[in-house]
Amino acid sequence: xxxxxxxxxxxxxxxxxxxxxxxxxxxxxxxxxxxxxxxxxxxxxxxxxxxxxxxxxxxxxxxxxxxxxxxxxxxxxxxxxxxxxxxxxxxxxxxxxxxxxxxxxxxxxxxxxxxxxxxxxxxxxxxxxxxxxxxxxxxxxxxxxxxxxxxxxxxxxxxxxxxxxxxxxxxxxxxxxxxxxxxxxxxxxxxxx
Amino acid sequence: xxxxxxxxxxxxxxxxxxxxxxxxxxxxxxxxxxxxxxxxxxxxxxxxxxxxxxxxxxxxxxxxxxxxxxxxxxxxxxxxxxxxxxxxxxxxxxxxxxxxxxxxxxxxxxxxxxxxxxxxxxxxxxxxxxxxxxxxxxxxxxxxxxxxxxxxxxxxxxxxxxxxxxxxxxxxxxxxxxxxxxxxxxxxxxxxxxxxxxxxxxxxxxxxxxxx
Numbered sequence: 001x002x003x004x005x006x007x008x009x010x011x012x013x014x015x016x017x018x019x020x021x022x023x024x025x026x027x028x029x030x031x032x033x034x035x036x037x038x039x040x041x042x043x044x045x046x047x048x049x050x051x052x053x054x055x056x057x058x059x060x061x062x063x064x065x066x067x068x069x070x071x072x073x074x075x076x077x078x079x080x081x082x083x084x085x086x087x088x089x090x091x092x093x094x095x096x097x098x099x100x101x102x103x104x105x106x107x108x109x110x111x112x113x114x115x116x117x118x119x120x121x122x123x124x125x126x127x128x129x130x131x132x133x134x135x136x137x138x139x140x141x142x143x144x145x146x147x148x149x150x151x152x153x154x155x156x157x158x159x160x161x162x163x164x165x166x167x168x169x170x171x172x173x174x175x176x177x178x179x180x181x182x183x184x185x186x187x188x189x190x191x192x193x
Numbered sequence: 194x195x196x197x198x199x200x201x202x203x204x205x206x207x208x209x210x211x212x213x214x215x216x217x218x219x220x221x222x223x224x225x226x227x228x229x230x231x232x233x234x235x236x237x238x239x240x241x242x243x244x245x246x247x248x249x250x251x252x253x254x255x256x257x258x259x260x261x262x263x264x265x266x267x268x269x270x271x272x273x274x275x276x277x278x279x280x281x282x283x284x285x286x287x288x289x290x291x292x293x294x295x296x297x298x299x300x301x302x303x304x305x306x307x308x309x310x311x312x313x314x315x316x317x318x319x320x321x322x323x324x325x326x327x328x329x330x331x332x333x334x335x336x337x338x339x340x341x342x343x344x345x346x347x348x349x350x351x352x353x354x355x356x357x358x359x360x361x362x363x364x365x366x367x368x369x370x371x372x373x374x375x376x377x378x379x380x381x382x383x384x385x386x387x388x389x390x391x392x393x394x395x396x397x398x399x400x401x402x403x404x405x
Contacts, residue, residue: 020368022221026301029217071277074295075269082265112265112299114218121292166380174376182369 004135011139014188017115018147019181024115028148029173031106038152042145044106046138048088049119052081053137056120057130070124077120078112085111115144150180199318203325206389209302210333210375211382216300220334221371222293227350230338231331232286236279236294238327240271241303245323247271248311264307265298272297302326340374341365 017023024045031041056077064070089107093100110116119140123133154176163172207213210220219237224230247267255263276294279287287294297303306326311319342348345365347355355361364370 022218022368022371023296025217025221071273074273074276074298075266078265078269078298079262082262112301112304114296114299117299118292118296121295125292164380166384167376171376171380171383174372174379178369178372178376181372182364185367185369 008139012143016143019184032151035152038148044103046141049141050137053120200321200325203329208329216302224338225366226342227338230334234331234334241327242323245311245319248307249319
């Protein structure tokens with residue numbers, strides 16, 4: 001139990017995928033202008049990461065390893081995730097239209113995103129067992145959600161600030177992310193895996 | 194002349210990183226030293242050029258409905274080739290780039306160029322567009338890498354260039370430094386592009402005024 005807790009905390013704050021590993025930055029900067037959209041995006045990313053890395057784990061351990069095809073990992077994972085997200089979108093559209101109206105647009109955006117591909121690869125690289133990879137995936141997803149919600153709240157405040165003209169928009173968003181990353185550095189060394 | 198423009202726009206005017214802000218993960222993650230940034234840049238340049246060429250060649254064969262999966266498969270295959278080659282030739286670099294090399298597959302810039310440019314243009318312009326975008330990308334990564342390495346560890350490509358008593362600013366090679374540096378670089382490129390635009394406008398006005 002202890003290991004799983006450590007793994008979880010490490011994935012959420014210490015090795016936060018956005019702020020210390022720079023993954024998922026496109027959506028991180030793209031969506032964080034709006035707080036509501038960020039919450040939706042965070043939830044969508046968390047669920048897609050968790051489900052797709054479960055799927056990827058099964059395929060990796062029962063197909064790629066036995067047949068000695070691990071070098072095809074990138075191709076297989078990317079196609080697996082893209083088709084899985086497409087499937088998920090179709091099912092949600094049919095079964096839960098209300099949910100689809102809330103999350104639908106985000107699903108396609110994250111079909112080919114670095115963070116969604118990175119988590120299954122990290123799981124495979126670190127030889128996690130099934131439960132460990134699930135915990136790691138949920139942790140990374142929640143870490144992303146936390147980062148994007150924090151960022152969106154900061155950017156909403158920033159709208160009232162007087163920013164130098166050249167830095168407006170993307171420039172100041174990056175510097176803000178830098179400050180956020182700086183505060184997350186405080187977590188490093190809290191747990192060593 | 195026209196082909197030169199296709200190549201040139203990727204360098205500064207539509208620089209993938211500073212202006213389009215696409216594929217930022219590698220720009221931050223692999224630029225703690227200039228060498229890593231340069232290697233990553235070359236890998237991406239290779240992938241984007243090959244992919245643009247292939248997509249342009251097969252554009253009439255692929256059914257538009259399945260084009261995105263086809264492009265992704267194509268990109269993933271090229272990336273796997275790059276991965277295997279780098280693993281064989283430069284295992285140390287391969288290890289340092291780590292997971293980010295595999296993630297080249299999902300870089301938005303590559304898919305975006307295939308979709309926006311290569312699927313609508315003949316082979317030669319597509320090739321040049323890929324090369325230009327790749328050069329702009331490499332340039333950006335190299336600049337970021339040099340600045341971060343210079344201030345963060347006092348070296349460039351591993352050679353000591355700062356004076357002996359220079360105390361490295363650790364934060365530059367840590368994640369926050371990368372974010373802050375890119376923020377300022379984005380601002381610099383924005384000002385430069387605006388300046389170029391203004392000069393162009395002024396010239397145009399002058400020319401029009403002369404005619405009238």
